[in-house]
Amino acid sequence: MSSNRMIHDVAIVAMGCTPFRDHWTSSADDLVVEAVNEAVAGVAGLTLSDIDAFWVGTQGSGMSGQTLSKPLRMSGKPVTRVENYCATGSEAFRNAAYAVASGAYDMVMAAGVEKLKDANVSGLTAVWPPADGSDVDWTAPAGFSLLAPAYQSAHGVDDQTLRQVLTAIAVKNHANGALNERAQFRKPVSAETVEKAPRIAGPLGVMDCSGVSDGAATAILVRAEDAHKYTDKPIFLRGMGFVSGSGEGLATDGYDFSTFPEVVEAARVAYEQAGVTDPATQIDLAEVHDCFTPTELVLMEDLGFSERGKGWRDVLDGRYELSGALPVNPDGGLKSFGHPIGATGLRMMFEAWLQLRGEAGKRQVPDAELALTQNLGGQPGSCVAFVAVLGNALGGEKR
Amino acid sequence: MSSNRMIHDVAIVAMGCTPFRDHWTSSADDLVVEAVNEAVAGVAGLTLSDIDAFWVGTQGSGMSGQTLSKPLRMSGKPVTRVENYCATGSEAFRNAAYAVASGAYDMVMAAGVEKLKDANVSGLTAVWPPADGSDVDWTAPAGFSLLAPAYQSAHGVDDQTLRQVLTAIAVKNHANGALNERAQFRKPVSAETVEKAPRIAGPLGVMDCSGVSDGAATAILVRAEDAHKYTDKPIFLRGMGFVSGSGEGLATDGYDFSTFPEVVEAARVAYEQAGVTDPATQIDLAEVHDCFTPTELVLMEDLGFSERGKGWRDVLDGRYELSGALPVNPDGGLKSFGHPIGATGLRMMFEAWLQLRGEAGKRQVPDAELALTQNLGGQPGSCVAFVAVLGNALGGEKR
Numbered sequence A, B: 001m002s003s004n005r006m007i008h009d010v011a012i013v014a015m016g017c018t019p020f021r022d023h024w025t026s027s028a029d030d031l032v033v034e035a036v037n038e039a040v041a042g043v044a045g046l047t048l049s050d051i052d053a054f055w056v057g058t059q060g061s062g063m064s065g066q067t068l069s070k071p072l073r074m075s076g077k078p079v080t081r082v083e084n085y086c087a088t089g090s091e092a093f094r095n096a097a098y099a100v101a102s103g104a105y106d107m108v109m110a111a112g113v114e115k116l117k118d119a120n121v122s123g124l125t126a127v128w129p130p131a132d133g134s135d136v137d138w139t140a141p142a143g144f145s146l147l148a149p150a151y152q153s154a155h156g157v158d159d160q161t162l163r164q165v166l167t168a169i170a171v172k173n174h175a176n177g178a179l180n181e182r183a184q185f186r187k188p189v190s191a192e193t194v195e196k197a198p199r200i201a202g203p204l205g206v207m208d209c210s211g212v213s214d215g216a217a218t219a220i221l222v223r224a225e226d227a228h229k230y231t232d233k234p235i236f237l238r239g240m241g242f243v244s245g246s247g248e249g250l251a252t253d254g255y256d257f258s259t260f261p262e263v264v265e266a267a268r269v270a271y272e273q274a275g276v277t278d279p280a281t282q283i284d285l286a287e288v289h290d291c292f293t294p295t296e297l298v299l300m301e302d303l304g305f306s307e308r309g310k311g312w313r314d315v316l317d318g319r320y321e322l323s324g325a326l327p328v329n330p331d332g333g334l335k336s337f338g339h340p341i342g343a344t345g346l347r348m349m350f351e352a353w354l355q356l357r358g359e360a361g362k363r364q365v366p367d368a369e370l371a372l373t374q375n376l377g378g379q380p381g382s383c384v385a386f387v388a389v390l391g392n393a394l395g396g397e398k399r
Helices: A028-041 A066-072 A088-102 A140-145 A147-155 A159-177 A191-195 A224-229 A261-274 A293-302 A311-316 A333-337 A341-356 B028-041 B088-102 B140-145 B147-155 B159-177 B191-195 B224-229 B261-274 B293-302 B311-316 B333-337 B341-356
Strands: A010-017 A053-057 A079-083 A107-115 A199-201 A214-223 A235-244 A285-287 A370-379 A382-391 B010-017 B053-057 B079-083 B107-115 B199-201 B214-223 B235-244 B285-287 B370-379 B382-391
Touching (some): A066 A079, A079 B088, A088 A235, A088 A341, A088 A382, A140 A147, A159 A311, A159 A333, B010 B088, B088 B107, B159 B191, B261 B370, B261 B382, B285 B341
Parallel strands (some): B285 B370
């Protein structure tokens, strides 16, 4: 059953993450090498050859495992490419985790990379029309803009209030990103800036949208019992759910754009594995897929952080701010840290890694013991969803 | 270490494989659904919803896990897309195997699909120039043609003998494919037909090349101890190696085109796991990656079936024919069965499945107990390689 525990628990013992930027002078190869080197340097005495197998996630910045082995000039190691829309980075992590849990390998690496401005990814603003001949008939901003009126209609939220909520999310994530040297957009924005931004799709202005970014991120995984050989402060995978929708949603009459059923199910699996019964109080911080501001609003309810229909109020009450009860996207999120597709899921884990180790500096969430990452791919109605619960201790209920 | 056993052994309990054809009237969606349905029908009482998670391999016939979930109209299940050049189908199998071995899922499916004539795959004859903007500067026939003179030079084989060897491989694989209803090219060819075929690259004529094919194949995997719940005749994964080259080979002075180091290493890992010490006598049949006739020649030596430099003689002696000591590509291989990229690795396993169950009809290898599949991606110098050893019993030495 999909709610089974893995037979062997898994830990992260090192991570890397490039700054997310417009990296005009670095190739995708340069970026992934930088993120690999940072992770390898994170374990004293470790070399690349100590790692048994690799998974690399990219949507449009390479084909095959040689997306990683070629820039590393690395022969004789298994390298697998995975791709699952914008959840590609989380899939690199998930497949690496199963392989090390299976006992096939003792130490594995998950890597994610995208140089989005050079990539060929259908349906995103970076490249239009799609060069791969696919039958894409949407853009991401248009697809996600549909969440806003659906949420309003489902929960009786007027236009002015909705705008305040979306603005609060954008302002929060930029405020967090301003504290983060690795974020792409490192400055606070005012409510006025968000609200006067040029309109993109439906109620979404440009400041409701994540940017076009280049970057890479990596994680080194071992079985939990081996973790303390490599670091004094490993973090542990406590639960992991991944779910694909049918992709038929948009074609279905009455499809409900005020929720992502795939996120609800992925969270259910991850919470069950992790022993989380009340995420709103047990999770200390969350990195979620704020590709557009209404996405973050809907996710607060789908993840069980807010009661259904009450997320908008919790946002306005500051519950998800860095100083709030449950900081969401303390690193700035897709909105401010950036969204190089293949790297994003692992970038979220990088913040969980820092926070759970107490190394998040000005963004540190006090006493963080349990973190969630949630990564989405596709769009409403055609969506894949990943949820992981990570802890600074192994197993059992939160202390 | 990469030579570790998986902690839990894995078995295949059902498979499916469409005929490989020019499927002018079937889409990639149609093909993968057909292969899924055949596998599911292979277990009495099984339905799609009994399968916990899915891996789909395709290089150019879809993006994301929805390559599978959308045609199946299947919501709420995890579906992962993997891609690793022409070894994509084997990678779907490998990642599915790790996941079920890890205990994360009890029953998983690996699927592979390509509708090659509609796909966008760089460097293949189907689409040129590459529409994805990649910096490909080769074609597959040109790349693999380099094996022939390298082999001649390394082992002192003259032009006329080489031609006889390559012709023998083509004639053999077509003879085998002629016995296979599911093969794309189902007729024997004469040596004269092979040798008078139009020239493609170097010494390669069109009859030295695999075709452009459409098709799909699937496997249902469980942990070994559960296998007999689902079938009286499961087959067991006894060893599995996967290796990526650096991709720098072609740029390296003195690169040796008479061998694939990646295949040698992948085979070493698979043999060690399977307890195979003398593949030439222990393996009963093999499905290998005969994308071009010289590839099969080189593989006979890289897999340890022939002594180094003696493969050409073993080919001429009929060792690898259906009636020989070690039948190679009894189903016709890429050459005659066809090569829809994402499906090929699983198509090879489909023949192992039939042979090890004694269900291969006119192609049946007597008393087949141990089969090998070997799948290659990329090209000489820029290669990924997969080797699996499959048996009709679990563990231990061959009986």
